[in-house]
Amino acid sequence: MKLTLKIWRQKNTNEKGRFVSYTVDNVNPDMSMLECLDVLNETLIERGEEPVAFEHDCREGICGSCGFMINGIPHGPMPATTVCQLTMRHFKDGQELTIEPWRASAFPLIKDLVVDRRSFDRIIASGGYISINTGNAPDANSIPVGKDIADKAMDAAACIGCGACVAACPNASAALFTGAKIAHLSILPQGQPERDRRALQMVAQMNAENFGGCTNIGECTAACPKEIPLEVIATMNRDFIRGSWKERDSTVRTITPMTEWSTGSKLDIDPHATS
């Protein structure tokens, strides 16, 4: 297969980016999209050019590292598939693919196709957990959970945090992500004690980040490689309304979004110290 890849190249956050077209001749239809980029990068390195930077880790569709737009659709045209699992046989010989990074203020671009998704980490850190005493593992089935409820929680927990929902949303809203992270805990008995505060905190953090607001359009759920249903956004809204009423006396704190990267230790260390 022969493909033309029109890829967004940008050296770093501050420099201006542009599209560069590359022709890849020896594309095997069984390759994944990332392997296709690997092949391209090898030829780029041989030519002494800068390889295309993209994120990847597990390459089996469960880590959430990879992801970019292919022809205007996050993770490409196949539903429920991440780019690492997207095989090239779904494209036609001679086709041109426009490959660009997620575009959102909350996801500042780092390089080429790599974006900074720490805004997601801050949303999780603001309440995406349950507080328990650690120690021995609790006895199995000490808290009974119905199969249907467990399944529903698992559907929401399948979120890998790749950011495709934000990328697909015309408002660049993180409602599906935050909804999934709230819903997978709030429908389980273990999530009940902190349910109201969790929704308030995570919604507040989501709004402190540069995401847009959800307008119930539904592009996110169609782009989601884990097919998280739109229902989790309603769950978030319900928990948020409930929490706003029940926790009206508590103070909600948010973390200021940070876009710069630390360049080393800020500690004042004397390099000549002997011990």
Add this chain to the structure above:
Amino acid sequence: MSTTAVSLRANRVVGFWDSTNGKKVVMAITGAILFLFVIGHLAGNLQIYEGPVRFNGYAHFLHTVGELLWTVRVILIASVILHITATVQLALRKKRARPIGYSRKQAIASSYASRTMYWSGPILLAFVIFHLLQFTAGYIHPGSQFIEGDVYHNVVAGFRVWWVSVWYIFSMLLLGFHLRHGIWSMFQSIGFNHPRHTPILKVAALVIAIVIVLGYISIPVSVLLGIVK
């Protein structure tokens, strides 16, 4: 590489309205109020088919209820203001959230109506202002003299002007688009979504929107065809 920084505004109290979710709740409730008005107004308007006496009598009756009329008007105006304020704030946020757009973007699942809410809304506002100036205040009355109290005459004479009817029909089609998304979306905003009920709700929203549009459009069409004179 730390994920967070210590916040300077850690003690700032974040309110309901500060969140996009809270704004959408307000939009859902005010939207529901305006939706009820749209139904009530249609029911009133359709009395035009019962002749001038009945129709003018209904219009007169609305003015006799006095304080109640103004209570309803204040609620409606407040709803419109809140609905628009939330929209404008969400639209500004949307603009900030993606300063660099995609060179190529394909919609895969969303409805045309849902993607054009930011267009249908402002055009509807322009229509409502025009509509009030024409039929309530009587400032604009192309082609005929506005007669205070003779609503039947004002409506028939107004719709005989072709562009008034075309503008009215166009706006009502946009109202249909706005309702087709809005009627189900308000339930999502207040936290109601159900795997079995929401698909039914979406179909119901479409049917209700079509019925309302047909009901409103029937009036200028009847006037132009000479059924109502």
